[in-house]
Amino acid sequence: MAGDKKRLNQFGDYEDTAHMSVDDWKYRWDKQQTQFHMPIIHPMLQKHLETLAQGRSKLRFFVPLCGKSLDLKWLLEQGHEVIGCEGVDKGCQEFFQEHKMQYTTCPMKSCEGTVYQAKCCPLTIYRCDFFELKSDDVGQFDCIWDRGSFVAIPVTDRKRYVDVIVPLMKSDCRYLLDCFLVNNDQFGGPPFNCTDKDVSTFYGSYCTVKKIDEKDAFTEWQKSWGISYFVEEIYMIELK
Template sequence: MSGDTKRLLNRFGDYEDPTNMSVDDWKKRWDKEQTEFHLPKVHPMLEKHLGALVQGRSKLRFFIPLCGKSVDMRWLLEQGHGVVGCEGVDKGCQEFLQENKMKYTASPMKSCEGTVYRSQCSPLTLYRCDVFDLRREDVGQFDCIWDRGSFVAIPVSKRKRYADIIVSLMKPDCRYLLDCFLLNNEQFAGPPFSCTENDINTFYGSYCAVKKLDEKDAMTDLQRGWGISYFTDQVFLIRMKKRPHVGSSLIW
């Protein structure tokens, strides 16, 4: 490529290449307080589609990958569910626990470099480790998964590896709500990285059925500042495929 190739703005407001960000790269952004991706309120798509996840069930076990200090976790606890989060940056875990005034224990992970934080007052566990090091043997399996932008934040080259990990954590009747975006990454370096329904079927379709639940124009002044011409929020419900039976079909 020539030296005058146009450099694209990333979501942090500079021109560093974000396409292969590691945990250390995210830590640097947290240290600089470049965490505008953190929402100060419950994600509206989670509120709107919680019923599609829980199906009237109570005391479910939720997994939230790349959870940061998401207030969604506290909200799900208030709904009576158990929550397990995975976050690569220790500052995110610490700030969540401190801001919610939670007493906790901390212990090293056995299978990889990391720390397990367990709340002493609620069914919350946070795994501070690289999500790509997480194993089913560490965390078990889940009734529900809420992906609030994790799939579109990881490097696109690692999507299959990520999907394989997520699928391994799904119980047979798990319901997985995936929030992702459509945008032009030739105008904007990301993250997020654009994700189509075809992309989701490519990485999850061998094991799961995928259904679009919602779509809306999510363009705000923030996204306009990125120089993009469109920004669409899409939400998908993902379920493990059942073994086929004569005359049977998947009931959403």
């Protein structure tokens, strides 16, 4: 990183976002600083859904740090059971409100948190600190769609992240990981730069890793961060 030089973050200020906690994310949600929320279904999920599903139906999908992503409802509409994890109540509540879904809530069993369960369909969001999530609460999954979640957490927590998510994978689970190449010497994040080597370093002990897609994702928003490139890379991850 660039010494003590303050770097613009994705929220448009110079606060340190390299070590964001759940409370820090709640602060951003409360200020409605959620430009990371995509108002469309993620194109990479649509493009690679069949690579994930491989013709299988009624799968259990996990979406970590899901926010109020439209991907949740879209996966549900494809006939799958969908489980999300989100650290902030506001994100969970806005998802159900915006889709006019009734829901119930109850406390989580193994950690401080709330289970948001749709009444009409197999969709559940666990509101908790991701790092406290356990398979005892959520079970295991056929597929994981990791849309910028791994690259949103502090870089120093990447091993902790993998230690949480790998036990959630069924033996034949297929895991689609969405990462970015970005200059964090100029830009404070999130997201945080993640190379092929980084993915292999953290997942390679347990999983096979294959890059299956790449695109130039640089837009006016990234230009406003003071950077000159922003590349999206997609990996398929499976247990060895």
